[in-house]
Amino acid sequence: MFQLDCMSFLEDFGRFLILIKNGLVRPPNWRMYGKELVRQMYDIGNGSLLIVGLIAIFIGAVTAVQFLYQLNGTLIPTWYVGYIVRDSTIIELAPTITCLVLAGKVGSNMASELGGMRQKEHIDAMEVMGVNTPSYLIMPKIIAALIVIPLLVVISAFVSIIGGYLASVMGGFMNTQEYTRGLRAFFLPYNLWMMLVKSTVFSFILTSVSCYQGYFVKGGSIELGKASTNAVVVSNILILVSDYLIALLFTT
Amino acid sequence: MILAKNLIKSFGDQQIIKDVTIEFETGKTNLVIGRSGSGKTVLLKMLVGLIQPNSGKILYDGEDFYELEKKELLALRMRVGMLFQGSALFDSMTVEQNIRFPLDMFTKSTRAEKDKRVNYCLERVGLSGNNKKFPSEVSGGMQKRVGIARAIVLQPSYLFCDEPNSGLDPKTALLIDELIHGITEENNITTIINTHDMNSVMEIGETVSFLSNGVLAWRGSKSDILKSDHDELHDFIFASPFIQKLLDEANMTPP
Numbered sequence: 001m002f003q004l005d006c007m008s009f010l011e012d013f014g015r016f017l018i019l020i021k022n023g024l025v026r027p028p029n030w031r032m033y034g035k036e037l038v039r040q041m042y043d044i045g046n047g048s049l050l051i052v053g054l055i056a057i058f059i060g061a062v063t064a065v066q067f068l069y070q071l072n073g074t075l076i077p078t079w080y081v082g083y084i085v086r087d088s089t090i091i092e093l094a095p096t097i098t099c100l101v102l103a104g105k106v107g108s109n110m111a112s113e114l115g116g117m118r119q120k121e122h123i124d125a126m127e128v129m130g131v132n133t134p135s136y137l138i139m140p141k142i143i144a145a146l147i148v149i150p151l152l153v154v155i156s157a158f159v160s161i162i163g164g165y166l167a168s169v170m171g172g173f174m175n176t177q178e179y180t181r182g183l184r185a186f187f188l189p190y191n192l193w194m195m196l197v198k199s200t201v202f203s204f205i206l207t208s209v210s211c212y213q214g215y216f217v218k219g220g221s222i223e224l225g226k227a228s229t230n231a232v233v234v235s236n237i238l239i240l241v242s243d244y245l246i247a248l249l250f251t252t
Numbered sequence: 253m254i255l256a257k258n259l260i261k262s263f264g265d266q267q268i269i270k271d272v273t274i275e276f277e278t279g280k281t282n283l284v285i286g287r288s289g290s291g292k293t294v295l296l297k298m299l300v301g302l303i304q305p306n307s308g309k310i311l312y313d314g315e316d317f318y319e320l321e322k323k324e325l326l327a328l329r330m331r332v333g334m335l336f337q338g339s340a341l342f343d344s345m346t347v348e349q350n351i352r353f354p355l356d357m358f359t360k361s362t363r364a365e366k367d368k369r370v371n372y373c374l375e376r377v378g379l380s381g382n383n384k385k386f387p388s389e390v391s392g393g394m395q396k397r398v399g400i401a402r403a404i405v406l407q408p409s410y411l412f413c414d415e416p417n418s419g420l421d422p423k424t425a426l427l428i429d430e431l432i433h434g435i436t437e438e439n440n441i442t443t444i445i446n447t448h449d450m451n452s453v454m455e456i457g458e459t460v461s462f463l464s465n466g467v468l469a470w471r472g473s474k475s476d477i478l479k480s481d482h483d484e485l486h487d488f489i490f491a492s493p494f495i496q497k498l499l500d501e502a503n504m505t506p507p
Contacts, residue, residue: 028326029357125340128300128412129354130329 016212023134023142033140040144044106048152051105052098056156059093060085060163068173078174082182085164090195094157096243099202102149103235107210110141111231114214115224123215138211142204149203150196157195194250201242206235253278254299254410254442259308261294268294269305270466278313279440281433281456285448286463287488292446293414295463299444300334300412301325312410330358333403335413335432339395341387341402347374348383351402358406373401377431393424397431404435411436413445417452425449429456450489453477462488 027033067084114137117123126133161183169179210231217227254276261269268291276282286292297303299310301317310317312328320328341350351373355366374380377397387395396416403411413432417425433456436443447453453460457474462485470482477489490496 032357120343121336121338121340122342124297124302125334125336127302128329128332128334129357130326131357 012212015216016208019134019138019212019215020208022132023139025132025135027135028132033136036136036140037144040140041148043109044102044144045148045152048102048105049155051101052152052156053159055097055101056094056159057163057166059097059156060089060160060165061167063088063093063160064164064167064173065171068168079178079182079185081164081168081174082179083185084182085168086161086183086187087191089157089160089164090191092243092247094160095153095195095198095202096239098153098156099149099199099206099239100236102152102203103206103210103239104232106145106149107206107231107235108228110207110210111214111217111228112224114138114211115217115227118215118217119220119224134215138208138215141211142207145203145207146200149206150199153195153199190250194246197250198243198246201246202239205238205242209235209238253313254444255309255311256295256299257309257311259295259298259310260306261291261298261303262306268466269298271308272463272466272468274461274468274471276442276444277459278442279436280458281436281443281445282459282461283445283447283453283457284461284463285453285488287448290463291466292448292463296412296414296444296446300332301329330354330406331409333406333408333411335396335399335403335411335416337415337418339387339392339399341395341398343387345386346383347379347385347387347390347398350387350398351405354402354406369405370401373405376404376435377401393420393428396420396428400428400431400435404439407439409441411441411443413443413447415446415448417447417449422451425451426455432456448488450492453489464488 063085064081067081068078071078071080114123117137123133123137126136165176165179168174169176213227213231213234217223256272256274256276259269259272260267272291272295274284284292284295294303298305304318315324315328317325317328341347342353345353348370351370352366355361355369359366361369370383371380374383377400379394379397379401382390382394382398387398390398400416411432416428416432420428429452432443432445435441445452445456454474457477460470460472460474460477461468462470462482464484470480470485472480477485480486
């Protein structure tokens with residue numbers, strides 16, 4: 001059983017690498033690819049902005065409220081809340097939670113779109129015409145995600161800090177000066193790089209894994225549903241594993 | 253002319269195509285018939301390069317499809333048009349955008365030239381004025397015609413049609429058959445049609461290849477079918493109870 005799983009993993013991994021390699025070719029028509037890239041950027045960015053913003057507000061608010069709870073009865077000053085909200089959001093919560101949510105939204109959408117195209121023979125039709133489908137259908141999605149998702153993560157981090165402010169200042173736990181003092185304390189620009197590296201790596205994982213799952217769909221609607229679920233599950237696991245590895249690499 | 257030479261294809265332990273050699277003639281509608289599961293679609297997909305055979309050769313006017321360099325393969329693909337069973341039109345694009353897609357992707361023509369070609373193709377399939385409609389807004393028969401228009405927009409030398417009449421009423425099916433036959437004659441292209449529609453066989457079957465269990469069991473023209481004494485072919489052609497009844501009423505037996 002273990003041997004079978006290993007074989008299946010290696011087969012999937014090999015096919016994934018070949019798919020990405022096949023996509024890395026010079027497009028025959030830059031204009032068509034450019035249009036597709038812009039469409040994907042719009043879909044990912046515009047379609048996800050609201051949910052990312054909503055989640056980010058609560059990430060910041062919950063972090064602030066829970067840290068206030070932990071500070072209760074200790075000698076640590078309350079302005080530390082601003083510092084904790086800022087750093088936990090930038091280093092971990094904004095990139096990771098945003099990308100986990102986007103794996104569910106954008107990733108499953110990509111897997112379903114490509115899977116549907118496979119089932120309706122759209123991909124075959126393009127192949128017969130001579131279109132390099134990994135390049136035309138998958139690369140614009142990956143590149144669009146690599147551009148747009150880090151931007152969404154930056155917005156998410158910013159909104160989270162506002163969420164923390166709303167919960168701690170508007171909630172009456174401290175005043176604005178205290179919160180901003182925390183926000184300005186012990187700031188390391190290096191942490192922003194960590195956030196951007198994480199969001200770029202996570203973007204690549206969630207789009208490439210989802211596209212892989214959708215591109216190779218076989219069978220009917222049940223298989224399409226499975227591919228969509230696998231896209232989210234596998235992306236999430238890989239995001240968490242790479243989160244750990246990046247944290248290890250950047251902090252030790 | 254397309255020559256499929258000693259093609260073999262297996263999926264797992266099951267051999268689907270068993271050493272098939274067929275020649276498809278230029279300027280003719282070459283029909284491949286056979287029961288469901290006989291290997292017709294696999295054969296067609298191998299001919300257009302969607303499935304790779306385990307062994308054998310596919311020669312497009314002498315050029316070996318699987319030996320071509322990338323550039324040559326792309327050039328050949330641009331000379332191939334295909335109508336899929338479900339039309340395979342891109343849902344998010346209008347009829348016009350669907351037909352224009354290969355032009356946008358592979359040609360450097362001006363917008364006016366592309367418009368002219370798209371409108372010509374739409375007119376040729378009898379769909380002028382439907383440019384802005386989406387595939388979901390037109391009937392199944394019209395979708396097939398849009399599929400044909402898209403397949404011929406780059407003026408192909410080879411046209412492949414997978415079950416072009418499936419899901420269509422007899423009259424629309426006849427229209428599609430006539431359209432494909434007309435385009436084949438006008439442009440002197442090699443057309444290969446997978447079908448199990450007997451009307452198509454009798455209408456446009458200039459050469460007919462009968463596949464049975466992955467083997468080329470019979471080959472001839474539509475007029476040869478009635479003279480043939482191939483039992484399996486007759487079982488297939490005269491399988492319809494309606495035709496049997498007509499034959500009984502006319503006091504005839506299949507040849």
